[in-house]
């Protein structure tokens with residue numbers, strides 16, 4: 116009997132009626148459950164904390180604003196006018212002396228308001244009369260007590276919880292943490308990921324040629340995974356040969372190994388065999404979703420230091436791989452990294468969204484004023500629709516009528 120790969124007939128685990136495809140929602144739950152508790156907390160400088168999840172609530176280390184602050188350029192005034200202006204002025208960053216009743220001092224936006232001041236009079240509302248040298252307000256009654264003063268503690272008091280644990284550290288969170296006095300943050304360690312791209316037909320540069328195609332998934336997945344809190348270590352191509360794949364699965368020290376391709380029953384689809392040979396345990400072996408149904412999740416034997424290791428097998432067809440990413444990889448990585456799950460987004464369907472007879476369908480859509488609009492070029496091997504999309508509609512079996520509500524998984528702008 117020939118040993119050519121074309122003669123392989125084994126399809127371990129697949130198409131087996133005793134082992135049906137997992138329901139789409141359940142697949143995401145299984146991915147989260149397989150993560151176990153989030154990875155341990157570590158301390159990081161602000162810039163390094165970007166993309167991690169907070170391991171503890173972010174509590175204010177100060178009142179904000181930390182002192183009564185001028186909201187405008189003008190004069191700090193004490194009591195009703197007219198006022199006698201004091202020499203000099205108060206700039207942001209200075210600590211002014213107290214202001215006596217009936218006097219005023221020039222003040223800049225952001226400067227601490229002197230003790231005794233009752234209001235800030237904007238530059239455009241004050242005038243110094245040449246004859247008397249006194250400052251008066253226009254119109255009268257402008258400098259009511261508290262006007263244009265941001266009172267100490269207006270935004271928060273020391274120890275207030277500003278953000279809960281599990282919040283993803285974004286640029287906006289870094290800004291708030293710095294304002295609240297932080298130099299370092301307690302965050303969860305990010306899961307390390309090794310990305311293995313399978314397929315001898317793949318090219319790394321230039322146009323497709325001689326029956327070969329470009330690797331679209333390496334460039335697509337690396338930033339997508341980082342965006343979901345992964346620390347992407349190694350990204351490499353594995354030849355269509357069982358031995359190097361087995362070695363890669365055995366030797367990887369990453370928390371999560373992500374493979375692309377080789378999930379199905381083709382002549383060189385060695386992933387199932389390699390998992391079996393490595394002693395991996397299949398947790399999900401195909402999901403009732405289109406595209407992407409051959410996706411899989413497995414527990415690899417632990418690392419030498421005892422750390423659990425998981426594997427997500429993404430199908431090779433590019434849109435199917437994206438379906439596997441949002442179904443299994445993203446929930447797994449976010450749970451490992453300690454990120455709180457986002458609330459599901461529901462919106463109207465701007466047009467009928469065609470469904471699969473039995474399985475969930477993930478359909479690239481663009482969110483418009485009238486709801487989620489399906490995009491052309493949504494085949495499993497296509498990326499053209501996805502590149503224009505800002506969401507993936509989760510279309511239940513049978514489809515969604517125009518105007519009906521549908522869940523949408525948002526796609527980041529990055």
Ligand SMILES: Nc1nc2c(c(=O)[nH]1)N[C@H]1C(S)=C(S)[C@@H](COP(=O)(O)OP(=O)(O)OC[C@H]3O[C@@H](n4cnc5c(N)ncnc54)[C@H](O)[C@@H]3O)O[C@H]1N2
Pocket residue numbers: 312313314316317328329330331332333375376377378379380381384406407408409429430431432433435495
């Ligand atoms: N007899 C059956 N054949 C197939 C079935 C099935 O149920 N029965 N399922 C189909 C479905 S659905 C999918 S999805 C694919 C999954 O295949 P694999 O995960 O084994 O992936 P490959 O065979 O390696 O590749 C499939 C396709 O994708 C292209 N590819 C792979 N990697 C990349 C990449 N990094 N960048 C761009 N394109 C990639 C590859 O060249 C193939 O064209 O199986 C179906 N077959």
Ligand code: MOO
Pocket residue numbers: 404405406407408409430432435495496
């Ligand atoms: O998963 Mo295949 O259709 O799901 O390309």
